[in-house]
Amino acid sequence: MDKKDIVSFGYEELLLEMERIGEKPFRGKQIYSWLHEKLAEEFSQMTNLSVALREKLEAMYEIKKISMAARRISKKDPTEKFLFELGDGSMIESVLMKYDYGNSVCISSQVGCRMGCRFCASAIGGFERNLTPSEMLGQIYRIQKLTGERVSNVVVMGTGEPLDNYDNFLKFVKMLSDSHGLHISQRNITASTCGIVPNIRRLAKEGLQITLALSLHASNQEKREELMPIAKKYELSEVMAACDYYFKETGRRPTFEYSLVKGVNDGAKDVKELVSLLLERNCHLNLIPVNPVKERDFERPDRKNALALKNKLEKNGINVTIRRERGSDIDGACGQLRRRYADAKKEK
Numbered sequence: 001m002d003k004k005d006i007v008s009f010g011y012e013e014l015l016l017e018m019e020r021i022g023e024k025p026f027r028g029k030q031i032y033s034w035l036h037e038k039l040a041e042e043f044s045q046m047t048n049l050s051v052a053l054r055e056k057l058e059a060m061y062e063i064k065k066i067s068m069a070a071r072r073i074s075k076k077d078p079t080e081k082f083l084f085e086l087g088d089g090s091m092i093e094s095v096l097m098k099y100d101y102g103n104s105v106c107i108s109s110q111v112g113c114r115m116g117c118r119f120c121a122s123a124i125g126g127f128e129r130n131l132t133p134s135e136m137l138g139q140i141y142r143i144q145k146l147t148g149e150r151v152s153n154v155v156v157m158g159t160g161e162p163l164d165n166y167d168n169f170l171k172f173v174k175m176l177s178d179s180h181g182l183h184i185s186q187r188n189i190t191a192s193t194c195g196i197v198p199n200i201r202r203l204a205k206e207g208l209q210i211t212l213a214l215s216l217h218a219s220n221q222e223k224r225e226e227l228m229p230i231a232k233k234y235e236l237s238e239v240m241a242a243c244d245y246y247f248k249e250t251g252r253r254p255t256f257e258y259s260l261v262k263g264v265n266d267g268a269k270d271v272k273e274l275v276s277l278l279l280e281r282n283c284h285l286n287l288i289p290v291n292p293v294k295e296r297d298f299e300r301p302d303r304k305n306a307l308a309l310k311n312k313l314e315k316n317g318i319n320v321t322i323r324r325e326r327g328s329d330i331d332g333a334c335g336q337l338r339r340r341y342a343d344a345k346k347e348k
């Protein structure tokens, strides 16, 4: 019999599950606290449970292992990148970024990604599988344990498209913000999507307070299609309407992410189109000078050009920032460390 993934049980679910196996519901409360507050990694650590119950849990359930395969600490800024190995040998990446306002962790939501965005290293190897809620939570838990640092913000912007793993992602958000667990405010959780329209609309109705970050990356349909295959399925106008709907339903202002690629989407025409696309919207635009990826021929615009572009947008009334570059010396772009690791394995 396959053991059940106990960390993926929500609070109420775990209470019911304990009742189902003949235990008192308060045992569920104790176990949830061990798993999601004290971040226990073994049943043997749950010292307020009887030995008999720990043995029973051991026989029926598993606490999925997330082992650290590599850890890179940036010399340039307070950023660390982690490569984790999952129980089935899959590799995923997570990043810890320390800011004045607290620690932020960027997690992966899938192993690989099927969205195929051209500027993205995660897309190169294709999609392997979805992550479970426990594997998403586990990245944050592991980083807290490894570094001793409390995580206050979470961004789901690593490898994978969270809205392509909708149910697991939704459960993850609910568990991460549950008062019986790490209790991270939903306002401190951001999910990045490449624009899966039906799921943006569905998410808008879930009663959550998370921030939606839309990967825009181009100012018109044609260019967006060139950079992001998903744009062929969902037109830019539909994507923008879904973001408006998300704002209307949740009151949360969306962020638009725009990777700046030299000579591709950083010209005067792009600025003009961006202004007409965003001016009437209550939103924030985040410019991200693209991290060069070994397998792609995209170039990053120099800092001066990026600043000039930002100034032009600002003058035209757009609320815009340039994302501060983090961890460029430690394979900062999502998917890069994982790919490098896979390449090194192949060469062996």
Ligand code: SF4
Residues within 6 Å of the ligand: 113, 114, 115, 116, 117, 120, 121, 122, 123, 158, 159, 160, 161, 193, 194, 215
């Ligand atoms: S940018 Fe995001 S959605 Fe696009 S391929 Fe990369 S991981 Fe997938």
